[in-house]
Amino acid sequence: MEKQQLLYKGKAKSVYATTDADLLVMEYRDDTSAFNGQKLEQLERKGRVNNTFNSFIMGKLAAAGIASHFVRQLGPTEALVKRLQMIPVECVVRNFAAGSLCKRLGIEEGLALTPPTYELFLKNDGLGDPMINESHALSFGWATQAQLDRMRELSMQVNAVLRELFVAGGMLLVDFKLEFGVHHGEILLGDEFSPDGCRLWDKETRKKLDKDRFRQGLGGVVEAYEEVGARLGIQFDGA
Numbered sequence: 140m141e142k143q144q145l146l147y148k149g150k151a152k153s154v155y156a157t158t159d160a161d162l163l164v165m166e167y168r169d170d171t172s173a174f175n176g177q178k179l180e181q182l183e184r185k186g187r188v189n190n191t192f193n194s195f196i197m198g199k200l201a202a203a204g205i206a207s208h209f210v211r212q213l214g215p216t217e218a219l220v221k222r223l224q225m226i227p228v229e230c231v232v233r234n235f236a237a238g239s240l241c242k243r244l245g246i247e248e249g250l251a252l253t254p255p256t257y258e259l260f261l262k263n264d265g266l267g268d269p270m271i272n273e274s275h276a277l278s279f280g281w282a283t284q285a286q287l288d289r290m291r292e293l294s295m296q297v298n299a300v301l302r303e304l305f306v307a308g309g310m311l312l313v314d315f316k317l318e319f320g321v322h323h324g325e326i327l328l329g330d331e332f333s334p335d336g337c338r339l340w341d342k343e344t345r346k347k348l349d350k351d352r353f354r355q356g357l358g359g360v361v362e363a364y365e366e367v368g369a370r371l372g373i374q375f376d377g378a
């Protein structure tokens with residue numbers, strides 16, 4: 140298997156074809172964006188930190204029986220993944236109120252959400268990833284009911300596994316976003332799980348340890364990601 144041409148350059152990752160039609164190489168870059176690409180910076184080490192972080196999380200999910208596109212880490216900033224036909228819908232699970240939920244509904248940040256909320260957003264930068272519901276996804280053909288049901292079920296399973304994992308490291312999994320795709324007819328978890336796409340707070344102090352540090356100009360962004368990793372026992376090679 141050899142890496143071939145660039146297929147797609149996203150805001151933080153690039154995807155390459157390989158000599159195997161079923162496999163892709165995902166490259167994690169240091170590029171960091173927020174507010175739909177309006178705030179852009181390069182944060183040293185972020186690519187390698189997120190790649191290693193994601194490998195660890197996908198391994199934990201696989202051990203819990205949750206299948207993803209992840210095959211193996213190839214190097215500091217690259218991973219081998221299965222080629223998915225991506226579903227253009229982002230699935231967001233929230234255990235505590237933060238971010239757009241607070242703005243949209245006038246809710247105070249930090250309110251515990253029981254049961255967790257589950258929201259869908261259309262993956263469309265031009266439109267600013269608007270919130271949608273299942274009816275939109277069905278009417279516009281973005282996903283079938285069976286796919287939506289499976290995405291919800293898997294999102295809740297991911298929440299159950301990862302909440303426990305982060306609590307054991309003294310952290311609260313506030314919310315997270317997942318993307319799914321189809322692989323030979325089966326829904327698999329795609330994209331990445333890293334502090335770029337979730338919110339994590341210290342359990343006691345509620346210090347933010349995720350991309351909100353970048354969005355809110357709090358500084359120490361990659362250092363916070365590394366702290367999260369260290370609390371989970373992840374070894375970043377530092378190379």
Ligand code: TMP
Binds near residue numbers: 237315316336337338
């Ligand atoms: P939100 O509060 O901005 O709706 O985001 C909820 C969570 O989902 C937060 O952890 C960030 C993540 N997310 C992304 O990473 N990308 C997205 O496009 C969206 C809509 C959310």
